[in-house]
Amino acid sequence: MKRIYMDHNATTPLREEVLDAMLPYLRSEFGNASSVHSWGIRARRAVEAAREQVAAALGAHPREIIFTGCGTEADNQAIKGVAFAHRKRGDHIITSRIEHKAVLETCEYLEKHGFRVTYLPVDAYGMVNPDDVAEAITDRTILVSVMFANNEVGTIQPVAEIARVCRERDVYFHTDAVQAVGKLPIDVKQLGVDLLSLSAHKFYGPKGVGALYVRRGVKIDPLLHGGHQEWGLRAATENVAGIVGLGKALELRLAEMEAEAQRLTALRERLYHGIVSRIDHVYLNGHPTQRLPGTLSLSFDYIEGEAIILGLDLEGVAVSSGSACTSASLEPSHVLLAMGVHPATAQGSIRFSLGRENTEEDVDYVLEVLPPIIQRLREMSMFSEHSPFPEEAGPRCVRTTKEHVR
Numbered sequence: 001m002k003r004i005y006m007d008h009n010a011t012t013p014l015r016e017e018v019l020d021a022m023l024p025y026l027r028s029e030f031g032n033a034s035s036v037h038s039w040g041i042r043a044r045r046a047v048e049a050a051r052e053q054v055a056a057a058l059g060a061h062p063r064e065i066i067f068t069g070c071g072t073e074a075d076n077q078a079i080k081g082v083a084f085a086h087r088k089r090g091d092h093i094i095t096s097r098i099e100h101k102a103v104l105e106t107c108e109y110l111e112k113h114g115f116r117v118t119y120l121p122v123d124a125y126g127m128v129n130p131d132d133v134a135e136a137i138t139d140r141t142i143l144v145s146v147m148f149a150n151n152e153v154g155t156i157q158p159v160a161e162i163a164r165v166c167r168e169r170d171v172y173f174h175t176d177a178v179q180a181v182g183k184l185p186i187d188v189k190q191l192g193v194d195l196l197s198l199s200a201h202k203f204y205g206p207k208g209v210g211a212l213y214v215r216r217g218v219k220i221d222p223l224l225h226g227g228h229q230e231w232g233l234r235a236a237t238e239n240v241a242g243i244v245g246l247g248k249a250l251e252l253r254l255a256e257m258e259a260e261a262q263r264l265t266a267l268r269e270r271l272y273h274g275i276v277s278r279i280d281h282v283y284l285n286g287h288p289t290q291r292l293p294g295t296l297s298l299s300f301d302y303i304e305g306e307a308i309i310l311g312l313d314l315e316g317v318a319v320s321s322g323s324a325c326t327s328a329s330l331e332p333s334h335v336l337l338a339m340g341v342h343p344a345t346a347q348g349s350i351r352f353s354l355g356r357e358n359t360e361e362d363v364d365y366v367l368e369v370l371p372p373i374i375q376r377l378r379e380m381s382m383f384s385e386h387s388p389f390p391e392e393a394g395p396r397c398v399r400t401t402k403e404h405v406r
């Protein structure tokens, strides 16, 4: 059976060249980068070389890059770091309703600790309006955090405009750029952002390592206390192999980024037009053009996203759901709901996220296997007493097993 991975916004495969760059630091070059002997010096050199790679990729100074344990940690570090360091100046934070959980739950945590948070709405394309940011800023506001590009629908935010608004009002601006780094050109100085998060495993690097850009002059409190690694901002022995992998992956990515963006946009459009020409009652989620090259989020009426995912998985195709329709949660995607998508339609959403290994053949294979899956599910939905059309039934999320899909 074919195995086609189209879930690159969840994670990406590790590149062979990146693994090769990492292996020495998992084998012979195992030194602690803080040690003064030659083992330590070689590890330190590797970490600092990676820091330069990351800084160069973002238009930053190496001193402005802190390595973290993941994208989630970078988001936590940015938001809690600014919040706790600038508490005296203010207690108000502004973010959006479509952020990744790493930002949303961090803000909710801060609300429990006395901060006030404004969650900005988005338009039908999932776009934050910079005027809304300007309006929400008060003299108590210390931080605005709006993501660069959304992981579910791919909408790219007007980051430079939001940064300008923040700068004019003397408020720090953080952007979760985990989905944007390696896909879109980013220059932190040109954009005027103060803090920016990234994560290696979203651009063909290893899992469990990320980085945070912190503009020189921006004071943040550390999350981890202990040793003096990363200028006292991230106590812990450095993950040398992971950091080397992050630097290498980003460097390789930048070299191919422009060509890949064009190629993936064309593949994505082939997939989209192929699907809408074969299947009725399908809707595109996210901005038609201001969107990540490989991201295609679609809602299918009358069925559940999870059932489509299982059906595609049986054909060897990996995609993911726009909804968190798991046993633990019956909630549809907070992103789609914030965009005003009907809850029942939101339940019928899936996200294709294309990447390096995907080809036209892969897309054509999906176009062949998807229509019968949708047709079968819709027939089941029509004849099942449990799942009539959503308009009649309202929001629902019936557990689906592989047996149902067959």
Ligand SMILES: *Cc1c(COP(=O)(O)O)cnc(C)c1O
Pocket: 009, 010, 070, 071, 072, 073, 075, 100, 102, 147, 149, 150, 151, 176, 177, 178, 179, 199, 200, 201, 202, 208, 209, 210
């Ligand atoms: C994946 C992702 C994260 C979390 O990064 P991890 O390295 O998996 O912790 C944060 N924000 C966005 C937008 C993401 O896509």
